[in-house]
Amino acid sequence: MCRTDARQAPAAPAARTAWDNEGRRISPERMPPEGLVVQIRNSSDWRDALPFELPVAAADAVPGDPTRCAGCGPESEPWPREALWVVKHRHPTNPAGFVRFYCADHKPTPKLAPAPAAAPERARRTRAASSAAPRKVAAPTIPERPAVFCPDCFVQVPATGVCGMCGTQVF
Secondary structure, X not given: OOOOOXXXXXOOOOOOOEEOOOOOEEOHHHOOOOOOOOOOOOOOOHHHHOOEOOOEEHHHHOOOOOEOOOOOOOOOOOEOHHHOXXXXXXXXXXXXOXXXXXXXXXXXXOOOOOOOOHHHXXXXXXXXXXXXXXXXXXXXXXXXXXXXXXXXXXOEOOOOOEOOOOOOEOO
16 A cells, blocks of 8 residues: 655646745745746955955954964964954956955965056157157058849849849849
8 A cells, every 4th residue: 555745745737836845835926937047146245345365454354253364274273353364365266256364474465466667668668669660551441342232132242243042143
């Protein structure tokens, strides 16, 4: 003799009927419309305000309980927030990045952009080199030809001059 489980969900008569893990029916109003996908978005928090790859004092960024340094390892004692630095690193798949806490011994050096003073010197050099070289004459521009249409089919004729619909030679 075969027994059925009392918690088993009944067969769904409609295509839009869904059941939760407890066997209760989920109302269609709570489900996304057909063809739409539920997208999970990042939420905003204190990490969004941090600059990438630049150490910030942890007590200023986010006050809280003592935390372990990422460089010291999980067996180390937690440090007070006043003695820690927080760094937001870039992540290959998450544009928001990830955050790590560091003590003064393991604090990474900030990765800054190159000095802008080197750019004007290089620009000066390229200007001087370009003035000594003879100027190149610009290539002539090819005028755009007007579209040619078949007088019988009223379709545009390709560059061969033969209509693709009726085969008429158009000049």
